Amino acid sequence: MKRVEAIIRDEKLSGAKEALKALGVAGMTVTEVKGHGTQKGVTEVYRGRQYSVDLLAKIKIEAVVDDNDVKKVTDAICEVARTGSIGDGKIFISNIEDCIRIRTGESGAKAI
Amino acid sequence: MRKFSYISILMMVFMVVASQTGWADEATLDTGDNAWILTSSALVLLMTPGLAFFYGGMCSVKNINNMIMMVFLCMAIISVQWVFWGYTLSFGTDHGSFIGGLGMAGLRGITPDSLSGTLSEYTFVAFQATFAIITLGLILGAVEGRMRFSACMLFIPLWATACYDPVCHWVWGGGWCGNMGILDFAGGTVVHINSAAAALALCLFLGKRKKSNIRPPANVPMIALGAGLLWFGWFGFNAGSELAADGRAAFAWVITNTAAATAAFTWIVCEWIHRGKPTLLGMASGAVAGLVCITPAAGFVGPLGAVQMGIMAGVGCYFACVKMKAAIGYDDALDVVGVHGVGGTIGAFATGLYCTKFVTGPDGVDGLFIGWSAEGFNQLGLQCVGFLATWAYAFAVTCIICFIVKYTTGLRTTEEAEDKGLDLALHAEAAYHFETESTGTLK
Numbered sequence: 001m002k003r004v005e006a007i008i009r010d011e012k013l014s015g016a017k018e019a020l021k022a023l024g025v026a027g028m029t030v031t032e033v034k035g036h037g038t039q040k041g042v043t044e045v046y047r048g049r050q051y052s053v054d055l056l057a058k059i060k061i062e063a064v065v066d067d068n069d070v071k072k073v074t075d076a077i078c079e080v081a082r083t084g085s086i087g088d089g090k091i092f093i094s095n096i097e098d099c100i101r102i103r104t105g106e107s108g109a110k111a112i
Numbered sequence: 113m114r115k116f117s118y119i120s121i122l123m124m125v126f127m128v129v130a131s132q133t134g135w136a137d138e139a140t141l142d143t144g145d146n147a148w149i150l151t152s153s154a155l156v157l158l159m160t161p162g163l164a165f166f167y168g169g170m171c172s173v174k175n176i177n178n179m180i181m182m183v184f185l186c187m188a189i190i191s192v193q194w195v196f197w198g199y200t201l202s203f204g205t206d207h208g209s210f211i212g213g214l215g216m217a218g219l220r221g222i223t224p225d226s227l228s229g230t231l232s233e234y235t236f237v238a239f240q241a242t243f244a245i246i247t248l249g250l251i252l253g254a255v256e257g258r259m260r261f262s263a264c265m266l267f268i269p270l271w272a273t274a275c276y277d278p279v280c281h282w283v284w285g286g287g288w289c290g291n292m293g294i295l296d297f298a299g300g301t302v303v304h305i306n307s308a309a310a311a312l313a314l315c316l317f318l319g320k321r322k323k324s325n326i327r328p329p330a331n332v333p334m335i336a337l338g339a340g341l342l343w344f345g346w347f348g349f350n351a352g353s354e355l356a357a358d359g360r361a362a363f364a365w366v367i368t369n370t371a372a373a374t375a376a377f378t379w380i381v382c383e384w385i386h387r388g389k390p391t392l393l394g395m396a397s398g399a400v401a402g403l404v405c406i407t408p409a410a411g412f413v414g415p416l417g418a419v420q421m422g423i424m425a426g427v428g429c430y431f432a433c434v435k436m437k438a439a440i441g442y443d444d445a446l447d448v449v450g451v452h453g454v455g456g457t458i459g460a461f462a463t464g465l466y467c468t469k470f471v472t473g474p475d476g477v478d479g480l481f482i483g484w485s486a487e488g489f490n491q492l493g494l495q496c497v498g499f500l501a502t503w504a505y506a507f508a509v510t511c512i513i514c515f516i517v518k519y520t521t522g523l524r525t526t527e528e529a530e531d532k533g534l535d536l537a538l539h540a541e542a543a544y545h546f547e548t549e550s551t552g553t554l555k
Contacts (some may be wrong), residue, residue, distance in 0.1 A: 048434030051328045
C-alpha cells in the first residue's frame with residue numbers, strides 16, 4: 001500500500017476528485033493548506049504598497065491506494081492539475097504499513 | 113362670489129402695504145429648502161458609517177473593530193459636543209473674526225420657529241453637526257493599530273473644540289477667511305485640510321507601527337462598500353452646502369459626480385501604468401480623492417473645471433500615497449494626508465483657477481484660468497492664504513492636544529496590545545469567527 005499525497009491548486013480539486021473517482025479510488029482526505037515551493041509566493045499591491053505573500057493557499061489530497069494503482073493515480077492527478085505554469089504543485093508517495101477499517105476491524109488491502 | 117372678491121382685494125392691499133413697509137423682506141421658512149437640507153443632513157451622516165467601513169476594510173484584520181468603533185465614537189461624542197458648545201463656537205456671535213461666542217451654548221435661544229435664512233435653524237444645526245462628525249472620523253484613519261481608545265475619547269472633544277470649531281467659524285461662521293473672500297463651498301479647507309493636518313501631527317506623535325504589524329487590507333469589498341456610501345452621501349455634503357433646493361444645488365451635484373468619476377478613472381490609469389494592474393482599492397481611493405478635491409469648488413466651477421480637477425486629484429493623490437509618504441517617512445496608515453490633505457489642497461488651490469461667474473453669477477469671481485485677470489490672480493492668492501493658514505493652525509493645535517493627551521491618558525497602546533491586535537487587546541471582540549463546532553463553547 002502507498003499513500004499518494006498531492007498538493008495542487010485549489011481550483012483543480014473538483015477535476016482531481018472526478019479523475020480519482022473514475023479510477024475507482026474509494027476514499028480520500030482533502031485539506032486546505034498553505035505553503036510555497038520554488039515559486040516563493042506572490043506579490044500583491046495595495047495603494048502602491050507591495051505586500052509579499054509567501055504562503056499560498058493550496059489543496060492537499062491524500063489517498064491510500066494499492067501498489068499497482070500508484071502510477072495510474074499519479075498520472076491522472078498530473079493530467080488534471082497541470083497548467084504548465086509555476087505553482088502547479090507536487091505529489092509525494094510514501095509506504096503505508098497497514099490499514100484498518102474501524103467499523104469491521106478488517107486490515108490490509110481489503111480495508112482501503 | 114362677492115365675499116370672495118372682498119377677500120381678494122383685502123389680500124392685495126395687505127401685500128402692497130407689506131412690501132412698502134418691508135414686511136415682505138422678512139425671512140420665511142422655505143419648506144422645499146428645509147426638506148432638502150434635512151435630507152442632506154441624513155446623507156452626510158450616513159457618510160460616517162461609510163467611512164467606518166472604508167477604513168475598516170483597509171485595516172489589518174486584527175484592528176478592524178477598533179477602527180470602525182473609533183469612527184462611530186466621533187458620532188457619539190460630537191453629536192453631543194455640537195449641541196452644547198460646538199455650534200455656538202462655530203456660528204455664534206463673532207469674536208475677533210476668530211471664534212463664535214457662547215451665546216447659543218446648549219442651543220439656548222433657538223426655538224423650533226427660529227430661522228437660518230430660509231431654513232429652520234435646527235436644520236442648519238443638524239446639517240453642520242454632520243460635517244463636524246465626519247471631520248473627526250477622517251483623522252483617525254492615520255492611527256490604525258496603535259492609539260489607545262481612552263486617548264481617542266479625550267482627543268475627539270478637545271480637537272473639535274480647539275480646532276474644528278474655530279476653523280469652521282473662520283470660513284463659514286463670519287470669521288476672517290469668509291470675510292476676505294476665501295472660497296470653500298463645502299469644506300475643502302474646514303473638513304479635509306483641517307483633518308489631514310491633524311492626522312499628520314497625530315501620526316508623527318504616535319510614531320510608526322512595527323513592520324510586522326503592517327498587513328494587507330482585511331476586506332477589499334468592504335472598502336468598496338464604504339467608498340460607495342461615501343460617494344452617495346457626498347451629494348448631501350456638496351449639493352446640500354448650497355443650503356437651498358435650487359439650480360445651483362443641482363449643479364453642485366453634477367459637478368461632484370463628474371469630478372469623482374474622473375478621479376476614479378485617473379487613479380486606476382496611474383496604477384495600471386505604474387504598477388501594471390488596476391485595483392479595486394485604487395478605484396475606490398480615486399473616487400474619494402476626486403470627491404475631496406471638488407468639495408471646496410462644487411458651487412464655483414464648471415464641468416470642464418471639474419474634469420480637470422478630477423484628473424489632478426487622481427494623479428496627485430496617487431503619487432502622494434505611493435511616493436510622497438515613503439519619501440517623507442511618516443506612518444499615515446490609511447493615507448489621510450495623501451488623500452484628504454493633498455486632495456483638499458489641490459481642490460482649494462484649483463478653486464482659485466477654475467471658479468467662474470458662469471456658476472456664481474455677477475457677484476462671484478472668475479478664477480485665474482477663466483479670466484486671466486488681476487481678480488483671478490488675487491483669488492488664487494486668497495485661496496493659498498486660506499489653506500496655508502489652516503494647515504499651520506491645525507498642525508500646531510493638534511501637537512498641543514497630543515501633548516495634553518500623552519500626559520493624561522497616554523497616547524500609544526502597549527507593544528503587546530499592538531501585536532495581539534486592538535480588537536482583542538482593547539475590546540475583547542474579534543471581527544470574524546471561522547471556528548468549527550469543536551473549537552469553543554459560549555459560556
